[in-house]
Amino acid sequence: MKMLRTLGLLLFLATATAGATGADTDRGAHDARQVAAFARLYGVVRHFHPGDAVQEVDWNRFAVYGVQQVQAAPDRQAEGQVLRELFMPIAAGVQILPAWQPYPPVPPPTRDPSRILWQHRGYADGVSPYTNYQAKRTHRAGVAASIPATPTPPGSDYDAPDAVLYPLPEVLGRVVDFPLGNGWKARVPLDLAPADALVTPAQRAALDVLKARMAQSVPEPAEGLALTPAQREADVVVAWNVYRHFYPYWMDVDVDWDAQLLPLLREANRPADRGEHRDLLRHLVSLVQDGHGMVLDRLRKQTGLQILVDTFEGRLVVTDSRDPGVQPGDRIVAVNGEPARRWLARQTRLASGSPQFRPQRALDELAYGARNTAIALRLERGGRYLDITLHYDRTTVTDMHSAVLPAPIAQLRPRVWYVDLSRVVRADLQPYMDRLVYADAVLFDMRQYPKDVAVTFDLLGQLIDHEEHAKWAHMAFVDGPYQQVSGYDSQGWDLQPLAPRFRGRRVFLSGPDTLSFGDSVLSYVDDEHLGLIVGSRTAGTSGDLQSFVVPGNYLLRFSGLRVTRHDGHTPIHLVGTAPDVWAVQTIAGFRAGRDEVIERALQAVDAR
DSSP states (O other): OHHHHHHHHHHHHHHHTTSOOOOOOOOSSOOHHHHHHHHHHHHHHHHHOOOGGGGGSOHHHHHHHHHHHHHHOOSHHHHHHHHHHHHTTTOTTOEEEETTSOOOOOOOOBOOTTOEEEEEESSOSSBOTTOSOEEEETTSOOOBOSSOOOOOSOOSOTTSTTOOSSOOOSSBOOEEEEEEETTEEEEEESEEOHHHHSOOHHHHHHHHHHHHHHHHHOOOOOTTSOOOHHHHHHHHHHHHHHHHHHOTTGGGOOOOGGGGHHHHHHHHTSOOOHHHHHHHHHHHHHHTTOTTOEEEETTSOEEEOSEEEEEETTEEEEEEEOSTTOOTTOEEEEETTEEHHHHHHHHHHHOOSOTTTHHHHHTHHHHEEETTOEEEEEEEETTEEEEEEEEOOBOSOOOOOOTTOOOSEEEEETTEEEEETTSOOHHHHGGGHHHHHTSSEEEEEOSSOOSOHHHHHHHHHHHOOSOOOOOOEEEEEEEETTTEEEEEEEEOOOOOOOSSOOOSEEEEEEOTTOOTHHHHHHHHHHHTTOSEEEESOOOOOOSOEEEEEOTTSEEEEEEOSEEBOTTSSSBOTTTOOOOSEEOOOOHHHHHTTOOHHHHHHHHHHHHO
């Protein structure tokens, strides 16, 4: 076996310089099935092959180079040879076979605990002391993750070679067999004996040639430089695989992800500038229906406008403004000459998440743009129409909120109080605490993301009357490709009753922008019967944010773990929490200075 492996690597060295040049031209209607076959093998090898060479490869650059090579293959038979030449220097033991050819017998299983294998806690491309998301091979030192996480209290020492992320499988010697399409199939080992994981001298020579050719033929993305077709398709290759193997919500989403690969690759092969290609990636993200999903162009610094916009009755309405030419209550009727309803429908189709949240996510495309660019708006104000051009030049974050809201902490009437959790911190609440806990009713506004998470945790403790240890946030232990999950690390908030306790009625205001932490809080309120919920359905989006970068230098974000209701299994994803009392804002009400959700909440307080 070792001799065959060495001969194969020598063949690679001979053909790598004499084969395809890596020239990247727009091939038009090239056969995307060739790229799809490469894509399916790429993801399994990148994330699950345990050999040492895997961690030496620049996988984004390799994705582009691999697309170039398979695009240049003249026919199906040649593609098989190209795939072998691509992966042989990286992945010992990978077999690429015609679909009709039987797989050879699998070696007998073993219980040898010294074997090398990947362990994944959710999605990560390395280890980090700042997060629970980790990826590491057993018996090998951890390699630092490429995207540092937001600092949190450090966990275990994942860098150590003997560190394990969770219990090992009892039986090893595992392989995965899967179709590549286009007449090919593959077998990839999921664990290797220590000697087989090492880089041999012949493999080292082939790997060096591969790295040199990648450096020569794959350009770095840069502002003003058009992405090549191979770069665009490589973005799809990388993103499709992260979702295919690690997205935690496939059981809650009705989509055939395998069937999306070919259409996405074909679309990526069409000529596109950076903005148009970002829209393709937004479309990819929209298909997984994840409210956390978004696509950021890392080459174009984003900034905001000095206005705040919301959707009322399917229309775009300005709810706050620091721009002298725009007033709260102005209705946007056109965006860059496009009718506003058509613009909103188009952006909503490209947004990801639940039906109730997608129009809200679409508003980000208006709120943020590349620095020093402009947007033309036509406004309707009192029956008159005004044209205005706004510039994306906001350099400081301005605290904007709906103009019809009360003060962050306000007494609405005797012994009835309002607290906007998106605008208060713990120090703001302290002077009011005695009046709040003894009030007849308190309205807690959660229609936007809480400003101080600690305040909201305190609030839940002041409402709950028992210890609570539900496990509803589930991080998967991913042992192999295609959602091979061996278990979960399921966590909750382990709430304890706190003093002082709120004595009166509690009302929580909700809406489609209640997402992530807010979504989980309101599911607590609902499941534990901690108060009345007034407004509209929450976003149905929760789970930590995870990120990865594709070859074109776009950053994609998605939900990293599966969150359920607090029974541990009922879905919250896309569903959200429905209010006890429905209420929505209208344009007429807003223009009259009324917050109709607050008004409906006060009516509910009176009725009870």
